[in-house]
Amino acid sequence: MYIRHLRCFIAVAEELHFGRAAERLGLAPPALSRQIGALEGELGVALLTRTTRQVSLTRAGLIMLEEAKGILVKIDHAARLVREASLSSGRVLRIGAIDAASSSFVPEALATFRERHPDIEIKFVEAMTAPLVQMLEAGKLDLALTRPPRKPTDCAFEILRVERPIVVLNETHRLARKEALTMLDLVGEPFVVPSKRIRPFAYDLVMAYFESVGAVPKVTIEATEKPAMMSAVAAGLGMALAPDWVSRLSFPGVTMRRLRGALLDPPPAGALLGVAWRPQQKLAARDTFLEILRDSVTLLDESQTLPYVPAPTIQRPMRAMRAHAGGAL
Missing domain, CATH: 3.40.190.10 (Periplasmic binding protein-like II)
Known part of the structure; x- marks a missing residue:
């Protein structure tokens, strides 16, 4: 029995319609039907009664629906605990940004990160590039959204976008x-x-x-x-x-x-906006936020109200x- 079988069964049981359930899951109806058939075959019982006009749950299906929901709740809870455990080395992520970042794509990135990892505290500071790089080098920040640093630094720097x-x-x-x-x-x-x-x-x-x-x-x-x-x-x-x-x-x-x-x-450097971090510091929370940042930049560029x-x-x-x-x- 696979998790996908349970998710497919719950969708059909709640919708009582293969077409709507398939749309909800992003599957083709024949593929969804095969998933349900595989689950019923493994259990050796019919979970659904199908006619040309309607779909209904059998007695076994009603029991399975409640149990499957409970199983998925526990699985989702376990997955969240594992993800949070991987964001180790502390429960605080310290972020710095110049105004060009904090006024554009950073709010969306912060909201997404907080939604996915509500137990991780975010500390945020806005400043200009030079002081932010200094704070990063001193270990007072985990990452900083800045222009390219003017002076040589041990920090890694990735250009996220070129401002027009x-x-x-x-x-x-x-x-x-x-x-x-x-x-x-x-x-x-x-x-x-x-x-x-x-x-x-x-x-x-x-x-x-x-x-x-x-x-x-x-x-x-x-x-x-x-x-x-x-x-x-x-x-x-x-x-x-x-x-x-x-x-x-x-x-x-x-x-x-x-x-x-x-x-x-x-x-010129004044048109470049990127993110700096210390690669020698291993921090899963920071790496996760970096991925969210990259996605947020893509969404910003796709939603500019004054296209280039x-x-x-x-x-x-x-x-x-x-x-x-x-x-x-």
Whole structure:
């Protein structure tokens, strides 16, 4: 007797209809019928009475239904205990992330992990790349979602996604009438940029996009955080470039547009978002969360509200590549 036989029998017994039970299980009705036949053959009794119009349980089937449910409850409980035991070395998972991660795919990943492993406590901290890497190296974090580390480190780093820029502009701006924009559309427009002192590599990333078309932005304000940048745009003080995850957010007076062909080759570190961890630390909970992260990134990329509009790749000048190589937020 196999577990799949019990699951198939319970589905038919609850639905009393082979078609509905097969759909519920993701099986073809003939395959489901064979599973039930195999179970009845092993037990040597009929569990179901079948006619052309209906399916009903025999007396033996009624007894089997209750017992099978109890067996599966115990099996599922045992499986959960085994999974939790494998997530050993402690009941706490310590995670750090930059805002680009914590505002995009990390919440979904955390929710999925908590649902599957409710007994594991999650400790979360948001910071910038440099302090997060330091915390990771010091053993204060189990993993960190960051830009590529600027300095050599013993930590492993896996790129999860390349962020694409979108244009953030006042909803009354004349360019808001366009479905998508190019970098040439932005030349000469007042611009709100990240603070060069607080977020130097985000600042350099904006400069690199303009440099790719032989221009520099007309900077009106340097904003430290995204809310300040959005407020300045809403006030009509300029437009801005932001990473694509910002398209999931809503700001009064602000609209967002796709940017055609704005991929720098190779992508600068400021556009790369990944996860770092210490490979010498064996931690099953962390490895499980890593797998969930990869799935969450895929779902994010499939659900972006402002899809990327393909265009020929912009080749970045070598001096810009050198200037931005190894940068991180």
